[in-house]
Amino acid sequence: MNQHVTPIEIDIDLSEELQAAVAAGDAVQLDSLLERLSLSEALRELLNLTVEERGSVLTLVSPEMAANLIEEAPHEVAADLMEGLETERAVEIMDELDSDVQADLIGDMEHEEAEAILSQMDAEEAADVRRLSEYEDDTAGGLMMSEVFACADTMTVSDVIKVLAKDDDDVDRYRGQHPYIIDGTGRLVGVVSLRGLLATKRAALLTTIMVEPKTVLANATLSDLGDIFDKFDFLGVPVVGDDGKVLGVVSRDAVSQALLERAESENLKLQGVVGDELRSMPTWLRSRRRLAWLSANIVLNMIAASVISAYEETLLAVIAIAVFLPMVSDMSGCSGNQAVGVTMRELSLGLVRPKDAFKVWLKEISVGVINGIALGILIGIVAWIWKGSPALGLVIGAALALNTMLAVSIGGVVPLLLKRIGQDPAVASGPLLTTVTDMAGFFFVLSLATLLMPWLV
Known part of the structure; x- marks a missing residue:
């Protein structure tokens, strides 16, 4: 064999x-x-x-x-x-x-x-x-499980240990939970660590070793839950109602999985794929989801193409410019997408809000100026050496510098503006950024070339 x-x-x-x-x-x-x-x-x-x-x-x-x-x-x-x-x-x-x-x-x-x-x-x-x-999916209520390791405030350490010693499915479903102490009205009044449980005399009441629990309301957002689990080394957090009664427990695993799924969904949306897609799904459904934004991109690209059409004479006079048009738009688009990615991440983590748009713009424009000048000088030198024209190098370099500054500014701010008007920034940011950087890139190159035409021909 x-x-x-x-x-x-x-x-x-x-x-x-x-x-x-x-x-x-x-x-x-x-x-x-x-x-x-x-x-x-x-x-x-x-x-x-x-x-x-x-x-x-x-x-x-x-x-x-x-x-x-x-x-x-x-x-x-x-x-x-x-x-x-x-x-x-x-x-x-x-x-x-x-x-x-x-x-x-x-x-x-x-x-x-x-x-x-x-x-x-x-x-x-x-x-x-x-x-x-x-409950809404990405809330504590939507993520919690109703199986709660609830212990009456009259129970002793010995009582809890006997429950844990049972070999049945109910106990298995309490994994990752500490004993939560409930009073006679069903309100959560405390929590006991397993270490404290084992280090205490069996006859002791749970109320003598319990500590105040960290709780969340059912409408707590996924971002709120992520912050809690980042800050505290909990395996689970109890969810309570306005009356303090326990509704369930949301686990660290459930929150981590939900955050991962949201990140994957937003990544797909940025690529123009609407909804969660797997190749095991029906072909027509996958096609329909992708076509939604691909069709819209036809219109957006026609707008960008109209800029080129307006400068046909310049292109015919200096054909070498055509070589650099896609480079300027693509490199600027990459810079803008980096800004989009940072803003989307900070949005998901709750670090920025739509009202912070101006603050975000100030931080991004400084990066855009530095990177724009650096990239502009680099591609300008390449264009000069490649085509033997210092004027062409100046046109391409200046256009890329300006477009990079614009792309970074838009990429950082557009997701926040879309969020403010109730649109999904993960779906719309990419196509909008691409259209603007294409249009602006073509405009900067061709308008500068028109101004410097005597030195280009």
């Missing part, structure tokens, strides 16, 4: 084994094959199958394995996978998931499928999922 099998050969063999197990309806073999992989690898193999085969896998494997795969998948994909299952099987998988994941799935599914699943779930659990689904 060959001992030097390449990773790609292993992947191919495994994929074939998975397909064979699905075709044979061999649940034991499927579980065995998937357990050999990490969750991300198992999900990749699942998504490489046909829609029918995916449904078969999730039906044949254990509910726990199916739940792990569903939880690993992006929200839209997970919802599609669940919608393709029989309702009874979907309910079995839901029972294995934490309440926050259940709520996300229900919120992403079609109404009829979601209601069919909820109607067959435990009534109390279904009501809990409905409640969680009502």
Whole structure:
């Protein structure tokens, strides 16, 4: 037997084994094959199958394995996978998931499928999922899980240790949580560290070792939560209502995942891809999402092209200018995109707000002046040496310097202005910046060339 099998050969063999197990309806073999992989690898193999085969896998494997795969998948994909299952099987998988994941799935599914699943779930659990689904996605309420390690203020250290010693699913769902102390009215009054719990006599009341908890309201934003977890070494933060009663707990993992998904979504939007896209999605849907901004770019590029049309005589007289037009617009665009990226990051972290636009502009224009002059001198020398014309070098260098200053100013401020008027800066900033830098770059080059025409010909 060959001992030097390449990773790609292993992947191919495994994929074939998975397909064979699905075709044979061999649940034991499927579980065995998937357990050999990490969750991300198992999900990749699942998504490489046909829609029918995916449904078969999730039906044949254990509910726990199916739940792990569903939880690993992006929200839209997970919802599609669940919608393709029989309702009874979907309910079995839901029972294995934490309440926050259940709520996300229900919120992403079609109404009829979601209601069919909820109607067959435990009534109390279904009501809990409905409640969680009502919160906005990127808030503490939308990210929290309702499973709370709540302990009555009459309990002792011994009582809590007995609860932790139990080997059941309820205790497993308290992972990452400290004991939260609740009074007789349901209000959160304290929290106990696990270290303090173990270092205290068993007969001691929890109220004697508890400390004041750090809490958030259900409407706390994702940025607020990110700040808290950056500042404090917490694994979870309790979410309370206006009356101080505990609604749930939001975990560090949930916040980190939400921040990552938001960053990925904003990156896609900057590239003109609207909504979360995966190649496992229907081709027509992916095409429609991309065409939304590609179509708009046709109009924007026609505007930029009109600037060139206005200076046709200059271009015909000094054809060498055409070589440098894309260089000026592209290099300026890169500088502007750097400014957009910094502003988008600071917006997501809550470091700047729309009202800070002028302050941001002052900081960006200084960078733009320095970089613009440096890049202008560099490309001016290149143009002079390449084409043998110092006047051409002056035109190209000055145009790039001016356009870089403009691009950096716009890139830093436009996301804030779009945010102020209620538009998504991640979607619109890129196309607007590209159009302006193209138009301005062409204008600066061609207008300066027109002024210096006697020295260029």
